[in-house]
Amino acid sequence: MSKGKLLITGASGALAEVCIPMAIAQGWEVLAVSRGAPPTAAPDGVRWLRADVARMEEADTLFRTLQEAQAVPDALVHLAGSFLLAGLGQTSEQQYRQCLSANLDSAFFTLRAFVAARRRVGGGGAAVFVSSVVAAIGVAFHEAVAAAKGGLEAMVRAAAATHARDGIRVNAVASGLMDSRAAAHLLRNPQSRELAARQYPLGGLIPAEQVARMLLTLVDPENGNITGQILPVDGGFTAIRPLVTAS
Helix, strand or coil: CCCEEEEEECCCCHHHHHHHHHHHHCCEEEEEEECCCCCCCCCCCCEEEECCCCCHHHHHHHHHHHHHCCCCCCEEEECCCCCCCECHHHCCHHHHHHHHHHHHHHHHHHHHHHHHHHHHCCCCCEEEEEEEHHHCCCCCCEHHHHHHHHHHHHHHHHHHHHCHHHCCEEEEEEECCECCHHHCCCCCCHHHHHHHHCCCCCCCCECHHHHHHHHHHHHCHHHCCCCCCEEEECCCCCCCCCCCCCC
């Protein structure tokens, strides 16, 4: 039985490689959006659309096109974003603006268009976004990303409050460092992988599958009483510190 139509942005990214097949297996009809052409190994049965959702006009046009095709999505999984590892002094104005555009502007404009489309068809539906542990706890050399994800989390809570009356749920998943090709430049050798993994209380990097599973859980119609939440999938990074004992 179909769960409905699910729009996934950032569909050519590393997390989408995991999330799209998982969504199909769960019964979603997937609409995939990316700025470029679909990957050569794209799953069958997915409708691919091209749009730069960091631009308000393109996000609005995307949803108008879907409405005209009677394909307004029931749920949104927003995976569009980028990562910048740099401190204040190492971040150029262009890098800063690109980081906020990719992570915050894209989320704001996509949610704005999604909410408008859902309200035109009577309301209901769910949206979920990808945040980061750096929005909740200070991590060195993440200033621009922290600013973007902190803004995203505040937007999620405000939008959830505004549109509860429309039956539209809005949540986010805050992830630690995912073990995916997107982080390959940070995890380029066994030593860097070990050092990264040791930052997490449970002692390992975050599997992309766990993040994807939580994202899909939050838009599942069966979980209709969850909204305004930022749920961490971070190995305990933002919540606990393990007991350190002498070896």
